[in-house]
Amino acid sequence: MVVPAEHALHEAIQVSPLILSDDVRRQKIENCVAKMRLSAVTARKIQDVFISEMNKGIHQQPSSLQMENTYIPELLNGTEEGLYLALDLGGTNFRVLLLELAHGAPIRQEVKQYYIGSELRVGSAIPLFDYLAECVSDFVISQGLQNVELPLGFTFSFPMIQHSLDVGVLVTWTKTFNCPDAVNKDAVRLLREALDRRGDTKVKVLAVLNDTTGTLVQGSTLDHNTAIGLVLGTGSNACYLERADRVEHWETERHGESEVIIDIEWGAFGDNGVLDFIKTDFDRENDANSLIVNSFTFEKYIAGKYLGEVVRVILAKLTKQRLLFVGDSTSDSLLTTGNLTTDLVSHIEQDSLDGGDSNTKEILEKFGIIPDEDDIRIVQYVCEVASNRAALLVSICLASLLDRIDKEQVTIAVDGSLYKHHPRLEGWMKQYISLLCTPGRKFKLIHAEDGSGKGAALVSAIAHRLKKRLQ
Numbered sequence: 001m002v003v004p005a006e007h008a009l010h011e012a013i014q015v016s017p018l019i020l021s022d023d024v025r026r027q028k029i030e031n032c033v034a035k036m037r038l039s040a041v042t043a044r045k046i047q048d049v050f051i052s053e054m055n056k057g058i059h060q061q062p063s064s065l066q067m068e069n070t071y072i073p074e075l076l077n078g079t080e081e082g083l084y085l086a087l088d089l090g091g092t093n094f095r096v097l098l099l100e101l102a103h104g105a106p107i108r109q110e111v112k113q114y115y116i117g118s119e120l121r122v123g124s125a126i127p128l129f130d131y132l133a134e135c136v137s138d139f140v141i142s143q144g145l146q147n148v149e150l151p152l153g154f155t156f157s158f159p160m161i162q163h164s165l166d167v168g169v170l171v172t173w174t175k176t177f178n179c180p181d182a183v184n185k186d187a188v189r190l191l192r193e194a195l196d197r198r199g200d201t202k203v204k205v206l207a208v209l210n211d212t213t214g215t216l217v218q219g220s221t222l223d224h225n226t227a228i229g230l231v232l233g234t235g236s237n238a239c240y241l242e243r244a245d246r247v248e249h250w251e252t253e254r255h256g257e258s259e260v261i262i263d264i265e266w267g268a269f270g271d272n273g274v275l276d277f278i279k280t281d282f283d284r285e286n287d288a289n290s291l292i293v294n295s296f297t298f299e300k301y302i303a304g305k306y307l308g309e310v311v312r313v314i315l316a317k318l319t320k321q322r323l324l325f326v327g328d329s330t331s332d333s334l335l336t337t338g339n340l341t342t343d344l345v346s347h348i349e350q351d352s353l354d355g356g357d358s359n360t361k362e363i364l365e366k367f368g369i370i371p372d373e374d375d376i377r378i379v380q381y382v383c384e385v386a387s388n389r390a391a392l393l394v395s396i397c398l399a400s401l402l403d404r405i406d407k408e409q410v411t412i413a414v415d416g417s418l419y420k421h422h423p424r425l426e427g428w429m430k431q432y433i434s435l436l437c438t439p440g441r442k443f444k445l446i447h448a449e450d451g452s453g454k455g456a457a458l459v460s461a462i463a464h465r466l467k468k469r470l471q
């Protein structure tokens with residue numbers, strides 16, 4: 001029995017019905033994926049768990065949420081002027097970016113991309129950071145700014161523990177990087193030392209951050225009500241403005257701050273087992289197929305790196321059970337881990353939105369499958385179920401943040417390829433968030449691109465202003 005207050009939520013999270021010529025087959029498929037479809041009661045249970053994990057994390061109790069203090073105590077205030085740099089390191093390609101601000105708003109941007117060869121991504125960290133410094137220097141000199149003091153914000157998209165605004169200690173390398181001597185070291189110090197060894201510029205590294213924090217700050221230049229930053233791309237994370245008096249982890253001296261940006265690190269939500277009640281066999285297989293098993297639990301439900309694989313695992317099971325592509329010699333490529341990427345799910349979802357099938361047919365034909373009408377409907381249904389669950393899970397957490405922030409109007413700044421390219425996520429999220437948070441809450445979603453670049457330069461401007469004030 002659904003209580004009246006939850007009836008609207010219960011109705012909203014129903015996916016489109018699967019309509020097939022064979023009713024028995026339809027029932028078997030719906031039963032197979034039933035656990036992927038979360039009820040209103042389960043959504044509320046997840047919300048309770050998320051709120052509990054946030055409270056534990058902020059009070060430094062064991063939690064799957066890191067609730068990391070970024071030490072950014074305020075946003076731009078409109079007084080920022082001049083030139084600011086960003087170094088955006090997160091993968092094999094990285095960027096150096098110059099932003100010119102007038103009255104706290106960007107008026108000019110210059111950017112250059114650099115490539116890190118495989119030999120620098122492993123072994124000692126000193127050659128890697130020397131190369132980063134060389135590229136920063138190359139960029140600054142090419143702009144004719146070698147004699148100008150330039151504040152720099154360093155986006156370091158690897159797990160780190162922050163001890164202050166300009167101290168970020170590397171916990172572990174991810175992706176294709178493995179320089180063991182940098183683990184447990186301060187990435188800012190390594191960069192500063194490399195810049196000092198060169199001595200050919202006046203770059204000052206003032207802040208270290210991740211792309212999620214940068215997205216919130218970048219969003220605040222587009223809408224002053226921005227209080228949440230969300231990245232929903234290959235990976236996922238969120239941050240928000242927290243009341244400073246709630247934050248226990250604060251290693252530097254306090255200066256009467258009223259708010260601070262908290263980096264939730266929600267990709268790991270559930271790593272301690274608190275979300276196991278929603279884990280399906282499909283999720284277990286997706287996890288087993290991933291690079292680091294039993295980690296990034298929440299990210300594996302929602303992020304672009306994994307959503308396509310969840311869909312592929314379901315389709316492979318239906319095929320093996322002879323409920324899908326019956327009579328078709330399914331190519332092994334669909335049964336191969338990693339072959340169905342999330343961008344293809346987005347294209348199939350566009351068909352569902354348009355009431356068409358051209359993208360779905362084209363994608364399946366690339367896998368060597370000639371689908372019939374029922375096959376197309378099943379594939380579209382599975383993509384919708386998996387995508388809808390991702391949208392609901394993200395919305396549950398965002399609604400919890402809106403209630404926690406408790407402001408009259410809050411804007412959520414979002415960046416990331418999944419959010420940008422999936423045709424239905426944004427619409428679902430708007431609907432679900434409004435049903436999951438306290439009735440009457442006003443919020444909006446805005447697309448704030450390039451938090452890792454622009455956002456980092458803006459954070460260096462905030463850090464520069466704070467430094468001058470506290471001198």
